[in-house]
Amino acid sequence: MGAHQTPSGNQEKGVSFQLGTEKAHVIILKPDDLVQRNAVLDAILTLSTLRHAYQLAYLAAPRLFGAGVDSSMFSSRGIGLLLYDERRIDEAVPAQPLHAEPQTPSVIQNDDKAVVTELASLKTMYLEMERTINQLRTDITTLLNTQPPNEEAFRVSPSPRIMTPPETFHQNGMPAGDLPSYFMNNPWLDVLSKRGSGGEPVAG
Amino acid sequence: MSIDNYRSHYTFAMDFGTSDFKFGPITLGDQPRIVNNRGYFPDKNSVMYKAFETTADVIVGDDVPLYLQSAEDLSSRLIYPMRNGMIDRSDGQAWRVVQTLTEYGLNAFKPPTNNGFQGYYVVASLSSVSPRYMYERLMSAFLQNNHGMIRAVTVIPQPFAVAIGHGVTTCVVIESGHGNSQVCPISKYPIRAAQVALNRGGGDANAITSEILKDAGYGDLANEEALVRKVKENIGLIPADLDHAVKEAKQSPRKVRARYRVPGTRVEIDLEKDSWSRFLIGEYVFNPNHEIFESYFNRGMPRPRDVKMGDTVFRGMLDFGEAIAISVERCPVELQPMLYKEVLLSGGNFSWTVPTKLQDIAVDAPTKVKLLLRDRGIKNVSIKMTNAPQFSVWHGCIIYGFAVPDNYEWDWQRLEGWMKVPN
Numbered sequence: 092m093g094a095h096q097t098p099s100g101n102q103e104k105g106v107s108f109q110l111g112t113e114k115a116h117v118i119i120l121k122p123d124d125l126v127q128r129n130a131v132l133d134a135i136l137t138l139s140t141l142r143h144a145y146q147l148a149y150l151a152a153p154r155l156f157g158a159g160v161d162s163s164m165f166s167s168r169g170i171g172l173l174l175y176d177e178r179r180i181d182e183a184v185p186a187q188p189l190h191a192e193p194q195t196p197s198v199i200q201n202d203d204k205a206v207v208t209e210l211a212s213l214k215t216m217y218l219e220m221e222r223t224i225n226q227l228r229t230d231i232t233t234l235l236n237t238q239p240p241n242e243e244a245f246r247v248s249p250s251p252r253i254m255t256p257p258e259t260f261h262q263n264g265m266p267a268g269d270l271p272s273y274f275m276n277n278p279w280l281d282v283l284s285k286r287g288s289g290g291e292p293v294a295g
Numbered sequence: 296m297s298i299d300n301y302r303s304h305y306t307f308a309m310d311f312g313t314s315d316f317k318f319g320p321i322t323l324g325d326q327p328r329i330v331n332n333r334g335y336f337p338d339k340n341s342v343m344y345k346a347f348e349t350t351a352d353v354i355v356g357d358d359v360p361l362y363l364q365s366a367e368d369l370s371s372r373l374i375y376p377m378r379n380g381m382i383d384r385s386d387g388q389a390w391r392v393v394q395t396l397t398e399y400g401l402n403a404f405k406p407p408t409n410n411g412f413q414g415y416y417v418v419a420s421l422s423s424v425s426p427r428y429m430y431e432r433l434m435s436a437f438l439q440n441n442h443g444m445i446r447a448v449t450v451i452p453q454p455f456a457v458a459i460g461h462g463v464t465t466c467v468v469i470e471s472g473h474g475n476s477q478v479c480p481i482s483k484y485p486i487r488a489a490q491v492a493l494n495r496g497g498g499d500a501n502a503i504t505s506e507i508l509k510d511a512g513y514g515d516l517a518n519e520e521a522l523v524r525k526v527k528e529n530i531g532l533i534p535a536d537l538d539h540a541v542k543e544a545k546q547s548p549r550k551v552r553a554r555y556r557v558p559g560t561r562v563e564i565d566l567e568k569d570s571w572s573r574f575l576i577g578e579y580v581f582n583p584n585h586e587i588f589e590s591y592f593n594r595g596m597p598r599p600r601d602v603k604m605g606d607t608v609f610r611g612m613l614d615f616g617e618a619i620a621i622s623v624e625r626c627p628v629e630l631q632p633m634l635y636k637e638v639l640l641s642g643g644n645f646s647w648t649v650p651t652k653l654q655d656i657a658v659d660a661p662t663k664v665k666l667l668l669r670d671r672g673i674k675n676v677s678i679k680m681t682n683a684p685q686f687s688v689w690h691g692c693i694i695y696g697f698a699v700p701d702n703y704e705w706d707w708q709r710l711e712g713w714m715k716v717p718n
Contacts, residue, residue, distance in 0.1 A: 216361075270303060270697075271324050273683075273690045277462040280698045282483050287703035287712070 104137055107145070113188060115147035117173065122153050131156070138170050147186040149173050157183050299697070305446070307415035308692030309400055310453070311393070313377050313472050317689045318400035320415065321697060327689045328403065330356045333375045334392030353388075353395045380422030380475065381604055382429060394436040401444040414446030414716065418696035420688050423452040423470065423477045423485065424492050426605030427707070434705075434714055447713040449696070449705065454479035456691030457641045461681050465630070466637035467619060469664075471580075471644035473497045475609055478622040480634050484711075489625035491618045494609035495583065495599045497644040500527050503579045506591050507572045513564055522557065526564060529555045532657040533577030533647050535666060537585055540656045544571030551653060574657070577647055581663050582614035616667025638664065638678045641687060645680060 097107045097114070105118035118138055124130040131152075138148040150165070151173040162184045165172045171186025274280065303321065310317040316332040334353045354361075359373075376382050376389035383389070397419075406412040417437060421429055430450050437448045454468035458481040465482045476493040480486040501520065504527040508517040516522055530553040534540030544551040553566040553573045566572060578585060583599060592598045599611030610618070623634045638661075645660040658666070661678035668676050681687045705712040 271321065271690075271693070273325065273460060273462075274694065274697075277459075277694060278464050279459045279462065279691075279694055282464055283459075283695060283698035284700065286699045288700075 104134070110147070113146040114144070115149065115186070116141055116145040117149040117151050120150065120152040120156065122155070125153065125156055135165075135168075135170065139168060142169065146188045147171065149186055151175060151180070154181075301413075302416055302697050305406075305412065305415050306693055306696040307401070307404070307417045308689050308696060309397065309417065309419040310456070310688040310692060311377050311396075311419065311421060312688070313380060313474070314375070316396050316400070317686065318396075318403075319689075320404050321693050325683075325690075326686060328400075330396075330399075331359065331375075332377055332396070333359065333373060334388075334395055335359045336372045336374070336388065338372070351395075353391050355392065355395045355399050377422075378474070380472065381425060382432070384428050384432075390432055390436070393433065394439070397436055401441070405444065414441075414444060416696045416701075416713070417445050417448040418692040419448070419450045420453045420456045420692050421450055423454045423479050423487075423490055424475070424605065424607040424609075425452070426607075427710075429605075430710060438714075438716060441716055445716045447701070447715045449699070449711070449713050451692065451695055451711070452479065452485050453688050454641070455481060455485045456688040456695065457639060457681055459691030459694050460683075460687035460689070461639055461691075463637050463639065465633045466639055467623060467634050468639045468641060469615070469619070469645075471496055471640070471642040473644075476615075476618075476642075476644070478615075478618045480622055480626050480630075482626070482630055482634070484709075486626055487710075489622050490607075491613070491622040492607050492609045493599075493613055493615075493618055494602050494611045495580065497524075497527075497580075499583070499599060500531065500576055500580050500644070502596055503588075503591065504531065504576050506594070506596050507566070507569070507575065508564070510572070511564075511566050511569050516562070516564070525557065526555055527576055528646075530564075530566070530573045531576035531647065532573050532649070532653065533581065533660065533663045534574040534656060535658045535662070536656075537574060537578045537587070540574040541571045541587075543656050544574065551656075577657075577663070580644060581660075581667060582616070583612055584614060614667055615664055616671050616673075619664070619668060620671050620673060632675065635668075635673060635676045638676060639681050640664065640678065641681045641684055643684075646684075 097109050105116055108115045108117070116138070118134045120130065120134055124134075134150055138150060142148055148169070149171040152175075154174045154176045157172070157174040160172070162172065165184040166187070169187030170184075171182060172184035174181050174183045306321040308318065308321075308327065310327070312332055314332060315329050317327040317329050319327040334355045336353050339352075374388050374392050376386070376392045382393070401415065401417075419433060419437070421433065433450055434448065437445055454470050454477060457468045457470070458464070458466050463481075466480075468479045468481060470477050470479070474494075474496045476496055478491040478493075480489045501523050505517040505523050508514070508523065508526065532540075532551075548568050548570055551570045551573065553570040554563065556563040575587065579588060601611050602609050613621075619638065623631050626634060640660055647660050649657045649659055661680060664678045665676055668674075683690070699713065701713065703712045705714040
């Protein structure tokens with residue numbers, strides 16, 4: 092248990108640690124940094140920009156630095172302050188853990204009205220299909236409960252003459268077979284079979 | 296006559312009606328498969344189009360409702376190619392629908408491989424007034440992309456198919472649909488030169504019904520086409536004699552009272568004392584020349600006019616009796632008595648019923664036609680409704696495809712014969 096150091100980003104100053112589920116980053120100021128006018132400011136600003144990447148951000152500075160700084164400057168920004176000397180390190184200002192902000196649901200923009208409309212249409216269709224399926228289930232259940240299945244019930248009257256195609260096709264003519272009812276006694280069969288035989292003038 | 300075993304299994308018919316596309320092979324027996332004669336051009340950017348992973352640019356058949364989107368889309372995307380029986384030469388969308396339907400129909404009956412199938416003998420039917428370019432475009436649609444499904448193809452006029460399906464070789468077929476009507480003599484062949492076309496059909500009966508509803512105080516309902524059609528079918532009557540029927544009806548309004556309740560609603564139409572006007576509906580279809588209709592024309596109801604569509608002039612005000620007489624008299628004199636003996640009425644516009652209590656003043660369509668011919672001195676006539684009017688065209692196409700010899704080749708002069716498909 093405890094923190095363990097993790098690699099920092101290429102451009103990042105300081106060191107990074109993993110503390111359980113939290114990631115911490117510490118920028119360490121050396122005694123020589125304190126006399127450089129911009130070093131402290133730079134460190135604090137860097138920590139501010141890294142707040143999105145780390146839950147905990149600390150500035151570690153020599154104890155001397157703590158005597159001349161207002162701790163509220165750190166606490167208001169959630170940045171922790173560690174002061175160190177040769178004997179120990181003290182957390183002068185605790186860092187405020189940074190939690191992920193709740194994701195706001197994406198709002199459908201006005202310019203996606205077409206998508207919304209079509210989604211609504213899809214939903215309506217789905218509900219309609221669901222109603223139809225439920226109705227069909229009810230009807231089938233009722234039908235089965237009131238009347239036992241009967242082959243006769245499913246027979247279409249008059250029986251349609253459904254013919255299956257032959258396995259192989261034979262060119263030769265065959266005796267009259269199973270043709271639809273409207274073929275029966277139809278004189279056009281004879282008339283049309285003579286088309287092109289040259290015997291009749293075209294009425295047209 | 297010996298039976299061609301191959302064609303007893305592989306004859307295929309397609310009937311392109313104004314509303315329905317009926318199709319299927321001979322092996323279906325008495326009833327073809329039916330889908331709407333329409334196609335839908337989906338929006339390729341829609342999520343529905345992508346969700347169904349289709350690459351088709353036009354949808355036909357039972358899947359069309361799955362793709363329908365807003366009502367605003369219907370007029371531009373849902374195409375009924377043959378609403379008036381004809382397709383304009385340059386109407387690319389309509390022709391695309393027709394081609395897709397032919398592929399759809401054939402693919403629905405694709406035989407298993409390696410059973411000796413060498414393509415169907417396909418017979419398609421078109422309106423009798425279709426100009427030559429429609430035959431050309433339809434043939435072209437069959438020849439493209441048939442994928443070995445067609446061995447030979449031909450196109451025949453719908454009235455000719457009706458005569459074949461009815462089993463009468465010499466007759467006059469009168470087809471009456473939504474937009475127009477045609478009188479077509481047949482004597483073993485269609486007698487094309489004798490055809491007479493009328494610019495009058497079920498849509499005109501709807502128009503007069505709409506005016507009647509307005510007069511009776513139902514102006515708000517008079518603009519709903521589907522409702523007007525239902526009212527027409529339920530309260531319309533054909534008078535034996537219009538003057539007599541109107542007089543009787545006005546004297547006994549309760550006897551002829553016209554009432555219709557729209558199923559599933561509280562809407563009820565009751566013409567009450569104006570019930571005599573129900574006889575106008577049937578009369579207008581058969582003879583729009585009665586002076587009573589002038590008041591409707593004066594009020595703005597469109598008068599059926601003579602129009603030319605394709606190669607054919609459609610007469611507006613010709614009554615059915617006169618149209619039949621003109622048509623028959625264009626045929627050889629010897630043939631005329633035989634034609635009058637077999638007059639077949641085909642099409643939904645002739646489906647009028649007669650209530651039992653009104654049999655003294657109302658008649659059915661065959662009787663009305665007989666009376667109109669009698670008024671012109673033509674007496675030895677026999678008028679019948681076709682058997683199975685819904686399927687008679689398809690039946691006739693099947694018989695034609697089965698019986699016509701394979702070596703009877705297509706001829707663009709006579710518009711008959713087999714166009715062989717190179718495979």
